[in-house]
Amino acid sequence: MSDDNLSKQIGFLVEIDKLKTVFRRTYVLGTDRHENDAEHSWHLALMALVLCEYANKEVDVSHVLKMVLLHDIVEIYAGDTFCYDIEGNEGKAEREKQAAQKLYSLLPAVQKNDFIVIWEEFEKGETTESRFAQSLDRLMPLLHNYYSEGRAWREHGITRQQVLQRNAHIADGSWELWKFAQELINDSVEKGYLLP
């Protein structure tokens, strides 16, 4: 590729530094600060490496890695939407689609297309890899809530029913992880981390 392409790629890498300033509702364990999207994406990638054996069907883990590393970048322009915020989730898909166009257009054309294809695969959740990647993206906040005594759940008055409904899709990627998640949810109610 030409020097012009390298300039574009460096420009993209500098721009996505902003993902470190997009904050989620979950807390970094043992701290009083919210987790940001960049560190969340790293944590999901590690989760993919560690838990890939639990996918319902064998997955190409490197493809799962690419999806989880890229999945939240659109939030640099579209913002993070709390998953239990019904109003905020209206129009989210359109906002993120526009954000993806704007952001990935910083890259050379071939790479832009490659990355958008990977991101869209994640969003649609129709392949084995994207189903598993989505399962991890849902399981991770359960872990963060459980190990912070339900902090984000309690702050937003979330109930067991909401969490079960939101996370049932974990089963599409991994029955075993969904079984584990349900145990975590039930235990959270027992411990008072989550409203019954």
Added chain:
Amino acid sequence: MSDDNLSKQIGFLVEIDKLKTVFRRTYVLGTDRHENDAEHSWHLALMALVLCEYANKEVDVSHVLKMVLLHDIVEIYAGDTFCYDIEGNEGKAEREKQAAQKLYSLLPAVQKNDFIVIWEEFEKGETTESRFAQSLDRLMPLLHNYYSEGRAWREHGITRQQVLQRNAHIADGSWELWKFAQELINDSVEKGYLLP
């Protein structure tokens, strides 16, 4: 794997949340806060995806991803050592080796061994993939310094010679990126971001 293995794996994933609290000397662009190791690792993984075409020899990008995602985890126990801190770098290898044993022992035995092999490959820098991964790990702070007007360099009184010496290894992974890095370094001196 048994449920016991899943418990271990979840324990590991919860423990490595701490990487989000290990801070580096570089700043998140446009902010007054230091970057942490987790978000840095995510950023490196994206850099690997975007710039893999510039490796001196063709690389297995998924292997590069695994290395950069895992490379800093030992710092949870061993701490981040500033690359220009000569005293701090004495004994660093031994500290990190012990940290790797402690941390990866949280995982089932097979996975522990797999992850230590990947981490050691990165540290040794003898393969095409590890040389390229190390190049990215050196290039990234140059970008952060350049785009924050040399903030971390100026705070620590770093000179052009130190930066050139520290980063010449970029060429082992990518001649093209080393050429780019040198331009960045020279321009940094001209702009007053870096001492001559």
